[in-house]
Amino acid sequence: MRAMILKGPGVLEPGEVDKPTRGAGEVLVRMTHSGICGTDLEIHSGGIPVDYPRIMGHEMIGEIAETTKDGPAIGSRVIVDPVTYCGTCFHCQAGQINICPNGALIGRDQDGGFADFLAVPEANVYVLADGIGNKEASLIQVLTTCYHAQQLGPVKPGESVVVIGLGVTGQLHVQLAKASGAGTIIGVTRSAWKRELAETLGADTTLAPGDDLLEQVQALTEGRGADLVIESAGRVATLAQAIDLSRIGGRILNFGTYTEKEGALPFYQLYYKELLIINARAAKSDDFQPSIDLVKSGAVQLLPLISHEMPLDDLSEALETLESRTIDTMKVILRH
Ligand SMILES: [Zn+2]
Ligand SMILES: [Zn+2]
CATH class of the missing domain: 3.40.50.720 (NAD(P)-binding Rossmann-like Domain)
Structure with a gap:
């Protein structure tokens, strides 16, 4: 599959990697849109250290391509929660799953969404309500935080x-x-x-x-x-x-x-x-559904916050656009 591969600080190249295979309890998501976060800029520049090669991207929207027995139907439009947690440590037992020391951020600690496909635990996907477009939905992860x-x-x-x-x-x-x-x-x-x-x-x-x-x-x-x-x-x-x-x-x-x-x-x-x-640091699973509902009801508008939409292949250019911090840059969304 196609992926944008970060090979070292500032070295980002499009390439082909194996399509991820779904593990037990995981769904396979075909990515349709993703958003670029300040964290991606920091990872790209080397300010946030990661293991290379790494596929960045943690604001992720897509469609279910393969599913579990009780998972969302094939073709369902979903948002992916990029935070994983162990469920058994002191913090998880105390309900602080968002700051689990054994947890990870998809797109930083493991490969993320700047690619054609992503395999994630079924518990990490939320079906989008009708009426919320995939493009604006990329911002829901930011809203959850x-x-x-x-x-x-x-x-x-x-x-x-x-x-x-x-x-x-x-x-x-x-x-x-x-x-x-x-x-x-x-x-x-x-x-x-x-x-x-x-x-x-x-x-x-x-x-x-x-x-x-x-x-x-x-x-x-x-x-x-x-x-x-x-x-x-x-x-x-x-x-x-x-x-x-x-x-x-x-x-x-x-x-x-x-x-x-x-x-x-x-x-x-x-x-x-x-x-x-x-x-505050990161969102919990419980923050996703109320955030989706706020967008669905119109209480929170996301489209006015998108200043640029670009194809995934232009990720390097998109990062430059954000780094230049021109006065009229807000959210940049990638179309896959
Ligand atoms: Zn982010
Ligand atoms: Zn934990």
Whole structure:
């Protein structure tokens, strides 16, 4: 079968590999669409170490080509949950299957979806509802991670929510907060068109970071600051901003992935404001069906977040497009 093979940092080539054979309890999925994640960029550049050769890709949509006795029917359209877990360790027994130390991310720790076929455990596929297109469905895996995060730090009806960073995940957080009945939703980013998009997707106000950001947020929250700040940019500087913008007794949901090793934070405010800081890493199986339902009901829109659609063979070009971080790049979807 055709696959995009990463042979070393920055060395990505199309090639032919054996079609995977289905193990016991596994289904074979014929891939139709996949999304490219920041994690793929990191794997591609060598920032995230993997064993080579590796087939990347963990935002995966396809059709069932071979199935198990009780599995979905042949031809069913499915989304693949890329997280595997052992089911027997301390964490799995405690219900923390998403952070199982024996688990793996398909597309990083084992071969993933940038190929024609993929064999996965039947428990890792979810049938897509009619009315959800395969192209937009590639984004549901991203939505599950945001949904999981907001389960850990729930939005209460009427609360004020600030979302810092309005890339794909920030736009999803805005929509999820809206669906949970948030009061005032404020989006923060430098990009004018991302602010505009967030306003069409549920943000009441959007602001550019600047000297008067704190005053503006206070003015919109009766002088208190936000009940919940969702940090979706992943920088120490934006985490510091989140601490500033939270109200006394407020909550911060860290969704961005921090890779910096040092930086300045207003530590005293953590104590003085008695802030609750919540971190989120990966989705659980339980997050998939509610996420599919949110898309089906229209509460969360995915199509507006797709800026590019390209054939799988153009993966290298797609990665370059994302790496260039041009102002109008959002989600890139690959057509298989
Ligand atoms: Zn990802
Ligand atoms: Zn486990």
